[in-house]
Amino acid sequence: MILKHVLVLPFPAQGHVNPLMHLSHKLAQHGCKVTFVNTEFNHKRVVSAMNGKVSLEGSKVELISIPDGLGPEEDRNDLASLASAVMRTMPSALEKLIRDINSVDGGSKRITCIIVDTSMAWALEVVQKLGIKGALFIPLSAAIIAMEDNMQKLIEDGIIDSDGFPIRKGKFQVSPEMPTMDTADLPWCCIGDPITQKAIYHYIVKLVKCSHLTDWWLSNTCYDLEPGALSVCPKILPIGPLMESAKYRSMGQFWEEDLSCLDWLNQQPPCSVIYIACGSIAIFDPSQFKELALGLELACRPFLWVVREDSDSGNKIACLEEFEGTRAKIVKWAPQNSVLSHPSVACFISHCGWNSVMDGVSHGVPFLCWPYFADQLHNKSYICDVWKVGLGFESHEKGIISRWEIKKKVDQLLGDQNIRVRSKKMKEKVMNNIVDGGKSSENFNEFMDWLKE
Structure with a gap:
């Protein structure tokens, strides 16, 4: 042929x-x-x-x-x-x-x-x-x-x-x-x-x-x-x-993947790490970035955070240096499927791009939804309201999601065994x-x- x-x-x-x-x-x-x-x-x-x-x-x-x-x-x-x-x-x-x-x-x-x-x-x-x-x-x-x-x-x-x-x-x-x-x-x-x-x-x-x-x-x-x-x-x-x-994982990536995060994940307890990755376009303003960092600190859990090099990352990564170590890992780009399949990952703070949605459900990882624009808002509705495998954040009147709201939703998600069970069942259905x-x-x-x- x-x-x-x-x-x-x-x-x-x-x-x-x-x-x-x-x-x-x-x-x-x-x-x-x-x-x-x-x-x-x-x-x-x-x-x-x-x-x-x-x-x-x-x-x-x-x-x-x-x-x-x-x-x-x-x-x-x-x-x-x-x-x-x-x-x-x-x-x-x-x-x-x-x-x-x-x-x-x-x-x-x-x-x-x-x-x-x-x-x-x-x-x-x-x-x-x-x-x-x-x-x-x-x-x-x-x-x-x-x-x-x-x-x-x-x-x-x-x-x-x-x-x-x-x-x-x-x-x-x-x-x-x-x-x-x-x-x-x-x-x-x-x-x-x-x-x-x-x-x-x-x-x-x-x-x-x-x-x-x-x-x-x-x-x-x-x-x-x-x-x-x-x-x-x-x-x-x-x-x-x-x-x-x-x-051939690296083909098609706009940024080089930092594989050191996988070694860091190996050192974390099972189902303990918050993974934060908000896609290739979304940019947090400095106030929101700081609130997210402080919310993660309040949550008292290890976290892996992707901060792209085109998102003013020099200043932002500098402000996160105090967190880095055994409890935090900051990378410019991550091998997402390898991260989501790792047993230490507990949840995924995501912008709800369809690619990331499919990655998350395919690995049975619960979501905390932070949509940025376009189709991401409807994808959040799927996750939270239809499939019930995640939660959304509430912002205050200035549009900022506070550190307290972030801690609250992390605790609520990780304390809800029903969401975890639904996420695992969804994975089985999807992968079949x-x-x-x-x-x-x-x-x-x-x-x-x-x-x-």
């Missing part, structure tokens, strides 16, 4: 690159060659974190790049500007890249399929133009995709207007089968000012339209987590949880999906049969 060559295109953010890299290694394990396309800006970060390599020995995944349309100093966390630049620049760059690859050695390395992130669904227009197989990959919850696929219904029901702004405040349901959502938590309404929100909403409208150019919607979720959303949007094919390949004969495993095999036709 001819080796299938799959091109994979993630949205340029860490939480999108990670699950698509896990998928890429899974494809490679099934005999595919994979070309993974980052933006030039992120490609440099990834290669730097891998000590200058564009692939790892034995891997069939190769890293290449195209421009994102922004200048070197422009803010890639400004999602409206990034989306606008991507739309201006990347379609033509992607088409040229594919044509160039397909012309090498008389077409011997020809791309046979392109898998695009749902936030890059415009690329399916390029795929269609070139006559290549295309599939969509969803790194968000199925609930968010089901809601976005029903945005016209939300307009007709008077929930939002044609620019995505809520007409009425409060709870709503996309369908009786799905949990309630809140208009205040609509993903585009949690980002920046109204101009930014409008721009992101219309970008999403474009993506939804393009998504229907393929019948294959792969998703990093499973039936046990989101039965309602998957019944409302049956086109979504759950193949999760996607687990990282331990051998990816064993031989599991629903996610069968779905992935169905996709591979189509890919190899």
Whole structure:
């Protein structure tokens, strides 16, 4: 059988690159060659974190790049500007890249399929133009995709207007089968000012339209987590949880992982450590950062805290030096799955990005939820209200979560055996999906049969 060559295109953010890299290694394990396309800006970060390599020995995944349309100093966390630049620049760059690859050695390395992130669904227009197989990959919850696929219904029901702004405040349901959502938590309404929100909403409208150019919607979720959303949007094919390949763990990381934290965890008692990691974008202001540090001190438990080097970490890590030692470990980036699978970890203070949600439930670790923006607020609702495997924090009138609230919720979570039991049962259900004969495993095999036709 001819080796299938799959091109994979993630949205340029860490939480999108990670699950698509896990998928890429899974494809490679099934005999595919994979070309993974980052933006030039992120490609440099990834290669730097891998000590200058564009692939790892034995891997069939190769890293290449195209421009994102922004200048070197422009803010890639400004999602409206990034989306606008991507739309201006990347379609033509992607088409040229594919044509160039397909012309090498008389077409011997020809791309046979392109898998695009749902936030890059415009690329399916390029795929269609070139006559290549295309599939969509969803790194968000199925609930968010089901809601976005029903945005016209939300307009007709008077929930939002044609620019995505809520007409009425409060709870709503996309369908009786799905949990309630809140208009205040609509993903585009949690980002920046109204101009930014409008721009992101219309970008999403474009993506939804393009998504229907393929019948294959792969998703990093499973039936046990989101039965309602998957019944409302049956086109979504759950193949999760996607687990990282331990051998190629470092591929795709924007920062080098600090493995010393694993040795530190080995020295801690079982089920004692609070793990704090709030993703690749969230930044705490100095007051909130201090309250979190003092809350962890009040909790009197060992903690492992990820403080990224792009989040003013010099000053912040300096203020944490007094904590470091046997009771605390501060790192700039951590091997998250290895951390969450460690027996010393008791709970996960998380921003509730879907990637981290899947990591946490796959390892049976209870959550303390600290969502930052976008889909993270709805993910918190899943954790606290639907699955009941975590708790949220309450902020006071200035929006700050106090040290006393942090201590209170840590004590409450770790003293609640019911949450721990539910977390372990959830892990068993979720992981059963990816064993031989599991629903996610069968779905992935169905996709591979189509890919190899």
